[in-house]
Amino acid sequence: MIKFLDLYKINNRFRDVLQESFARSLDDAHFILGNNVTTFENEFANYCGTKFCIGTGNGLDALTLILKGYVELGKLKKGDRVIVPANTFIATILSVIHADLVPILVEPDPYTYTISVDTDKAVFVDAKAIIMVHLYGQLAKVEELQKLAKDFNLLLFEDAAQAHGAISDLNERKAGNLSDAAAFSFYPTKNLGALGDGGAVTTDNSELANIIKLLRNYGSEKKYTNNIIGFNSRLDDMQAAFLSLKLKCLDGDNERRREIAKAYLKGIKNPKLKLPHYDGSMNHVFYAFVIEVDDRADFIKFLDANSIEWLIHYPVPPHQQEALRCFSYVNLPLTEKIHQRIISLPMSPVMIDKDIQSVISTLNTY
Ligand SMILES: *Cc1c(COP(=O)(O)O)cnc(C)c1O
Numbered sequence: 001m002i003k004f005l006d007l008y009k010i011n012n013r014f015r016d017v018l019q020e021s022f023a024r025s026l027d028d029a030h031f032i033l034g035n036n037v038t039t040f041e042n043e044f045a046n047y048c049g050t051k052f053c054i055g056t057g058n059g060l061d062a063l064t065l066i067l068k069g070y071v072e073l074g075k076l077k078k079g080d081r082v083i084v085p086a087n088t089f090i091a092t093i094l095s096v097i098h099a100d101l102v103p104i105l106v107e108p109d110p111y112t113y114t115i116s117v118d119t120d121k122a123v124f125v126d127a128k129a130i131i132m133v134h135l136y137g138q139l140a141k142v143e144e145l146q147k148l149a150k151d152f153n154l155l156l157f158e159d160a161a162q163a164h165g166a167i168s169d170l171n172e173r174k175a176g177n178l179s180d181a182a183a184f185s186f187y188p189t190k191n192l193g194a195l196g197d198g199g200a201v202t203t204d205n206s207e208l209a210n211i212i213k214l215l216r217n218y219g220s221e222k223k224y225t226n227n228i229i230g231f232n233s234r235l236d237d238m239q240a241a242f243l244s245l246k247l248k249c250l251d252g253d254n255e256r257r258r259e260i261a262k263a264y265l266k267g268i269k270n271p272k273l274k275l276p277h278y279d280g281s282m283n284h285v286f287y288a289f290v291i292e293v294d295d296r297a298d299f300i301k302f303l304d305a306n307s308i309e310w311l312i313h314y315p316v317p318p319h320q321q322e323a324l325r326c327f328s329y330v331n332l333p334l335t336e337k338i339h340q341r342i343i344s345l346p347m348s349p350v351m352i353d354k355d356i357q358s359v360i361s362t363l364n365t366y
Contacts, residue, residue, distance in 0.1 A: 002355045004309035005348040014245055021241045033234055036241035048176035050202040052209035055235025056216050059161040059185025062199035063095030066157055066181045069211040080128040085115035086335040088133045090318045092159045105319055107334045111277040114140040129155035134163030134175050137287035142168055142178045158182035162287035164192040165254045169281045176202040191285055192250050194239040253349035257286040260356055267360035288313050292341040306362045311344045
């Protein structure tokens with residue numbers, strides 16, 4: 001069996017240091033917002049190149065707290081429209097709803113799957129913000145989106161949950177440092193994954209950073225003094241310590257992912273499989289290697305018969321989910337078409353060469 005992603009193997013590389021770190025946490029007994037959180041926040045801000053990083057409970061909360069933060073600051077208000085890509089993980093859209101804002105769904109560019117910048121400009125006129133998603137690990141069209149945000153006076157945010165360490169070709173800035181504020185997830189399967197839930201916001205905006213620090217901790221700076229109506233969404237102290245250890249390997253892991261992607265792109269020669277667009281640069285960290293196929297059901301049978309694990313990111317687009325039915329979204333033909341055709345191949349930094357070659361040669365016989 002060729003695993004889609006071997007989480008055991010990924011984390012087992014850190015077994016000894018993780019166990020030492022756990023033992024230290026057990027001894028210190030400082031489990032909530034301890035030194036490990038502050039240390040990781042500084043390291044991750046440094047890594048991304050931003051002034052601030054604020055750890056949160058998960059990626060959805062990181063997104064939501066950015067938006068709630070701007071509401072607190074008076075820069076967004078209830079009912080404001082926020083542009084999001086239609087083909088994203090539902091969390092991007094839920095964050096907008098949780099912040100009492102209105103998600104406006106925009107179709108993707110069919111080559112990169114990131115939000116299209118050639119869309120009808122009318123949507124930008126009515127909107128107050130854009131959340132770009134660096135989908136599958138590839139940076140969205142950052143320069144174009146920055147320009148649109150400037151021209152239409154919009155806030156620009158990143159959902160960087162799949163793109164830790166992706167670097168812009170233009171100015172060598174990293175994901176997390178390409179907009180007003182960015183949200184990361186450290187869900188275990190992400191390129192930088194904890195051993196449980198975790199998330200973070202990165203930003204250069206000190207006002208926003210301060211508000212999010214309050215919001216994530218009951219609106220409180222001083223214990224039992226509540227300045228604003230807050231939440232409980234703190235990055236767990238033990239997870240922060242684990243993340244500090246794993247952050248050291250992020251760049252190496254991303255490089256390995258790119259190597260695997262390059263091997264797939266070079267080796268897979270099958271007209272029935274449409275391979276992803278990739279320009280060979282560091283703007284992609286291949287959270288997922290997503291291909292398209294006409295008859296996906298048939299291809300899945302083939303993969304199963306050949307013991308190659310697969311996943312679909314994602315089988316049903318958000319606008320067709322029961323949960324979002326009340327928004328009465330119109331048809332989004334491109335998004336719907338993509339969702340019917342995509343499938344993700346095995347991809348992880350611990351994948352061995354033999355398995356990469358085996359995927360390639362097997363796919364060439366389909
Ligand atoms: C994983 C993910 C999230 C949410 O992260 P959680 O930590 O699971 O809340 C948000 N957006 C995208 C694009 C993701 O892939």
